[in-house]
Amino acid sequence: MGWQLIRGWAVLVYLFMFLPVAVVVLLSFNASEFGSFPMSGFSFRWFVELAQNDAILRAFRTSIGLGLMTAVISTTLGVLASLALVRYRVPGANAISTLLIAPILVPEVVLAVALLLFLNFLGINKSFGLLLFGHVIFTLPFVILVVQARLVSIRRDVEEAAMSLGASPIQTFFQVTLPLMLPAVLAGGLFAFTISFDDITGTLFWKPGGVETVPTQIFAMLRNSISPEINALGTVMIVMTVGLPLLGAAIARRISRKSGA
Amino acid sequence: MSSVTLKNIVKRFGNFTAVHQANLEIPEGAFVTLLGPSGCGKTTNLRMIAGLLDPTEGEILIGGKRVNDIPIHKRNLGIVFQNYALFPHKTVAENVAFGLKYRDVPKSEIAGRVQAALELVQLPQVGDRYPKALSGGQQQRIALARAIVIEPDVLLLDEPLSALDANLREDMRVELKRIQDKIGVTTVFVTHDQSEALAMSDKIVVMSAGRIEQVGTPEEVYNTPASEFVANFLGASNIIEARSATGEAGGVTFDTPAFGRVTVPAARAAGVAGGPAKLVLRAEKLTLLEPGSDTAGLIAAPAQVETVDYQGQTVRYFIRLGDRQLQAINLIDERPFPQGATVTAAFRAKDCAALPGT
Numbered sequence A: 001m002g003w004q005l006i007r008g009w010a011v012l013v014y015l016f017m018f019l020p021v022a023v024v025v026l027l028s029f030n031a032s033e034f035g036s037f038p039m040s041g042f043s044f045r046w047f048v049e050l051a052q053n054d055a056i057l058r059a060f061r062t063s064i065g066l067g068l069m070t071a072v073i074s075t076t077l078g079v080l081a082s083l084a085l086v087r088y089r090v091p092g093a094n095a096i097s098t099l100l101i102a103p104i105l106v107p108e109v110v111l112a113v114a115l116l117l118f119l120n121f122l123g124i125n126k127s128f129g130l131l132l133f134g135h136v137i138f139t140l141p142f143v144i145l146v147v148q149a150r151l152v153s154i155r156r157d158v159e160e161a162a163m164s165l166g167a168s169p170i171q172t173f174f175q176v177t178l179p180l181m182l183p184a185v186l187a188g189g190l191f192a193f194t195i196s197f198d199d200i201t202g203t204l205f206w207k208p209g210g211v212e213t214v215p216t217q218i219f220a221m222l223r224n225s226i227s228p229e230i231n232a233l234g235t236v237m238i239v240m241t242v243g244l245p246l247l248g249a250a251i252a253r254r255i256s257r258k259s260g261a
Numbered sequence B: 001m002s003s004v005t006l007k008n009i010v011k012r013f014g015n016f017t018a019v020h021q022a023n024l025e026i027p028e029g030a031f032v033t034l035l036g037p038s039g040c041g042k043t044t045n046l047r048m049i050a051g052l053l054d055p056t057e058g059e060i061l062i063g064g065k066r067v068n069d070i071p072i073h074k075r076n077l078g079i080v081f082q083n084y085a086l087f088p089h090k091t092v093a094e095n096v097a098f099g100l101k102y103r104d105v106p107k108s109e110i111a112g113r114v115q116a117a118l119e120l121v122q123l124p125q126v127g128d129r130y131p132k133a134l135s136g137g138q139q140q141r142i143a144l145a146r147a148i149v150i151e152p153d154v155l156l157l158d159e160p161l162s163a164l165d166a167n168l169r170e171d172m173r174v175e176l177k178r179i180q181d182k183i184g185v186t187t188v189f190v191t192h193d194q195s196e197a198l199a200m201s202d203k204i205v206v207m208s209a210g211r212i213e214q215v216g217t218p219e220e221v222y223n224t225p226a227s228e229f230v231a232n233f234l235g236a237s238n239i240i241e242a243r244s245a246t247g248e249a250g251g252v253t254f255d256t257p258a259f260g261r262v263t264v265p266a267a268r269a270a271g272v273a274g275g276p277a278k279l280v281l282r283a284e285k286l287t288l289l290e291p292g293s294d295t296a297g298l299i300a301a302p303a304q305v306e307t308v309d310y311q312g313q314t315v316r317y318f319i320r321l322g323d324r325q326l327q328a329i330n331l332i333d334e335r336p337f338p339q340g341a342t343v344t345a346a347f348r349a350k351d352c353a354a355l356p357g358t
Helices: A002-027 A045-052 A054-087 A093-105 A108-121 A128-153 A156-164 A169-198 A201-206 A214-224 A228-259 B042-050 B092-101 B107-120 B136-148 B166-183 B194-200 B218-223 B228-233
Strands: B004-013 B016-026 B031-035 B057-062 B077-080 B154-158 B186-191 B203-208 B211-216 B237-248 B251-256 B260-265 B275-282 B287-289 B299-310 B314-321 B324-331 B342-347 B353-356
Touching (some): A002 A228, A054 A093, A054 A128, A054 A214, A156 A169, A169 A228, A201 A214, A214 A228, B004 B042, B031 B042, B031 B194, B136 B166, B203 B218, B211 B228, B228 B275, B287 B299, B287 B324, B314 B342
Parallel strands (some): B031 B186, B077 B154, B154 B186
Antiparallel strands (some): B237 B251, B275 B353, B299 B342, B314 B324
């Protein structure tokens, strides 16, 4: 009896969480002019309009470019930082580690305003570079957390064995360490991409005039009217931000199964 | 193949001195074991030879050449680690071939040499498998194949048998020695297991608390330990307090409170001057007899059996002799003496080794 109640409650919670999302996806296929029930027919019309909307396409290109660059920079920095923190004795390693993780703990608005004020103080104008910089700052902790966890589990003697066999430290990294932590590196990169792709708070503060990412574009469109196009856009976003990590996880699992690690 | 020399090696970690003034000469082709309890500095020495640690002071020579400033990947060593340290993302054949890639070995030769190495460790069939699919003993053989396929100047073995279970360990011990004999590579073996050291080594280096206590053949360190530590670490020994009385032709006579006068052969009393001394008597050299047995030519004293530790083939007794406790490990003839029995503890004087006392 008690369990039944708890089970029922859990179902209600999930409904509350996912029903709105389901509604957006459902309505994106609505043929009607208005984005609301009842649905008048099934159609891809809004996706087609989406594909012909220059502003949205531009926003998409910006978001994907920004996401990819964020992912590459964050992953590179994250891997290097993790290597330093895990493999070498760095003075104040704990403090550095906490500092690098801190952006997760600080509310994003605070971080966004702080960075903006700081750059104002330095007399630097908003730019795409600044936007990228901001995204790197708050995706870096995720990469570091994931990569560090993996690196700790890679035994040092495997690297020592490689060096004893004649591989230089750099060759050892590319031959042994990197392949062994590849699943974590890919996961970190995907995290960085999806977080950057999703972000609106920081982006609103940092983006220069005229540059829109997909989330800020949706936000701007919502201020005028609720067009069914937004539902279609929402569906595309869901596919990208849910589908990509799932795909990444599947690839990572295949890699680690093959290596048996 | 090369000799290895340690000259006045000191290694400090902060305030802690892990190795004090180590001097060691490992001849070409020898199988030398660094033996000692954990924390005695044996692994630190091995890692310095390997180039995984830098000595704080002193010089390391391999093949007569100073290698202090040569990084590990240019030293041409084969290292076998306690936990195998195979590359989990590479197949067995790729693991073994790894070192050859950095040695200008023509591609056409690599496969043949890998196969030869796998045959040497008696695992010719597993080249395509991943390490995870092999048992612990097999993985350690692959690790050995990977280390010797590069024809290293020195083979370094860091407790390679410790992760294996008991039966397998003995098989691998024989196997390892066979392979080392066959390729004749200079080998430095680190272990805390005295039976491994005694069984495999040409020479044993006994270490304690960062110092080298004794260097000698297995027989030398077992029969004539240079210190109380060595006597106790290798097997069970009794330490009998004594006072050197007279040196005479062929022997040194000691006065012991427990057994009276004992004359030890001069060769086994080297380094003992006058004054206090200690006699080392192996537990298996102390025999318990029925009271009243013939003890002609033996040193004997009455004793009480306190504890009986039955081990099947042998029995280990703890006996009391006045206020001293001694150990005796004897083969069982008919049945062991019961606890509380009065016995005669006897030994031959020539089985004692004398150490300077403190």
